[in-house]
Amino acid sequence: MRRWPLAAPYLAGSALLVLVPLGLAAALAFTDYFGFRAPEFTGADNLTRLAADGTFWDAVGISAFVAAVVVPLRLLLAVGAALLLARRRGARTAVGRAAAYLPSVIPDAAWALLWLWILNPLYGPLPALLGVLGVPDPGFLTTPWGARLGLVLVMTFQVGEAFVVALAARLAIPARLHEAIEVEGGSPWFAMTRVTLPLMAPIVLVLAVRDMVVVVQNAFVPTLLVTDGGPANATLTAPLLIYRRAFEYGELGYASTLSVTLLVLTGIAAALPLWLAARLAAHQRART
């Protein structure tokens, strides 16, 4: 059977909407382009500007910080929920699984508005709750680190996709492997650390890489709607900066330079955990 006819729409659509735009971005990255006149080739000018663009590198740093804090939290939540909810069928499991996916069902913009209120210094329930508990208010929307903490909170709960993938990976482990540990008298902790997690590791790794991309990207909505990049650019992430360059200042050429740079940085950041995993697998193999 010839398979390519089935794949044709997907490959064509991906080419038109991803591969061609990527190529175009790479070309525009070396031009001055404002949308109304033809792009003007400027050689390495944009790169020179990029190298000296402190705001962009700060934004990249903030994106990296958010990803470094949020991705482990999200994976912990997603994998933890998948492990807890992988047991038998039953009404409680079904409710738990639906609940774990629920925050991802809420549209990002609605989610952002919700947190705009939750974090509000005057009306928000979270500062109020902290006040009741006697915890000092970090100033979620008013101080730089408070705003970053707020951003972390906004980004942590919507882990539906990662949860479902982790759940599928957990359910794919044959039950008799766990029964073998049970018969041998291994504790649940032993079963989890020596069997479940190692067998899920390759998937969790892919999830980590994917989640890094998702977090860097999806931080855009809350930074636009909740913090507006502030205070004092404390939450000005790379996508928000690119958005402002492209659609508020209309610098499509230089915005492309920033886009491609972000893509390359993401690629490097993605390759790192994959390399680490290959090392780990080799090490595991040699152990008793």
Next chain:
Amino acid sequence: MSVVVEGARKEFRARRGARVMALDGVDLEAKPGELLVIVGPSGSGKSTLLRVIAGLEPLDAGRVLIDDRDVTGVPAGRRDVALVFQEAALFPHLGVAANIGIGERARGTRRRDVESRVREVARVLDIEPLLTRMPTELSGGERQRVALARAMIRSPRVCLLDEPLASVDTELRLRMRGEIRAVQRSLGVPMVHVTHDQVEAMAMGDRVAVMAQGRVLQCDIPAEVYARPATTAVARTFGPLPMNLLPAVDGVVTGVRPERVRVNRSGAGRAGTVAAVEPAGEECLVRVDDVLARVPMADAPHPGEQVVVTWRPEDEHHFDAETGARR
């Protein structure tokens, strides 16, 4: 050391509310040092029985005793039972040595002690060269040997085997039957071996328990089950070939084994037409109407030939047509 199962009942709720009696009042005993084979078709409850003994499946009613101690409520890990799974259940992310030693590690033995135990067991089973390999690099027989090693390393009170030879090819299966027997003798513990292979059951078991639909139909030494099947169901399922069961006359079903049926060109007996002839090496299987016979190849009739089948009266078995029980 012994295993006793008393009045075991276990019901499964299948999809759409249907209920299946996996164990319907099972009594069974594996005596010290005995290899008890449980044989039956798939769905007969034999694997469930094994999982109940291991503690992986709770009972609805009944008791499990290991060494005269009631372990019905004891979790699997504290029963001191070894279980060899169908398809070996090796951990794909661990090497062979780690797979053999994982039970000891699970019980908290130090790594260095585990390593020496693993080498010892591997030497006994002659799998030392495999220790550095990964499970994916093993053949079906090698995988089962590793699984056996994993069961042996702890010197358990009972050893349970769930169709361990199902995925092993014929030649190796013959050899591994002997190896399993040898392992069992060296451990000196009762071994309960579940299989659907009648030949394997006859060849390996000190005793066999024939199961169907959640009940033990008969439990005895293989020769006795073969010579005097307790019910028509046992007669049909146990043995190299199913027993011929003739239509009931006056409430009595007469059975005769195909091995004891003779096919003559003429003479007294049941006359019939040869429906099919299946060569099987030195012998062949002949179906004459509804009677199956195993005859030497030299005497093989042709399909369509008119023949007479006979047997000696002492080879007849008689069963109650109503209950199926032996008379």
Next chain:
Amino acid sequence: MIVLSAVFLAPLAVMVLGSLQRPLQPPPNGLDLWPDPVEWTNFATVPRFMPLGRLLLNSLLLVVVAVPVTVVVTSMAGLAIVTARGVLRRWLLGVSVLMLLVPAAALWVPRVVLLRGAGLADTPFTVALLALAGTTPFYVLLFALAYSRIPSALLEAATLEGLSPFAVWRRIALPLVRPAAVAVAALSGLYYWSTFMDPLTLVSSPGNWPVALGLRNLSEMEAALYPIYLAAAVLVTAPALLAFGIAQRSFFSSVERS
């Protein structure tokens, strides 16, 4: 497990409670989440701040167009991944992984340039073009997972019977993975209902926006008006919750091993 469920459910509960409080009140003293009295009129006030009817219609049209296209494209591509060998399989997996790893921000500018050039930007349906690329490769992989459980002999038998690849897909494979199809339909429905970043960059006329993007302007409201913007958020969330409630059973069963 109950604690975990509570953690995930709390934000939604807080959103509903907030939307029922009275707007334009002085800041509360301490934590007082329970609305008293319950202010249902917040929901009626929302259309004064955004053209709710128009935007809901835009979103509905977008979902109606984009979801069937997504299901068709991803279910075909998923089958191709499961049954293909060699180069085609490598390409499909490679493209899928690449698309999972490309940050959307890298595509904003060139997509706008391309679609403006083609005259396809700034319509209510512009965002639906993403369905041609399967919306996200995640759906393709979901279908591939479901197809991989069909015995391959079944598909080979159908091919030997002389069915074309499309007939195998339409008449054999797709009917066997109905839960996956329902799941992808629901997830992509949610995606297009919630879409924000894509229309923000591709659709410039507010009249063509989907409803989630319409929430954008509400973020600049007075803090004291929070019950109004939360009411708007609840209105936009409710249809999504409804769709998820209907589809969640098929969704999770498509993940489970049979």
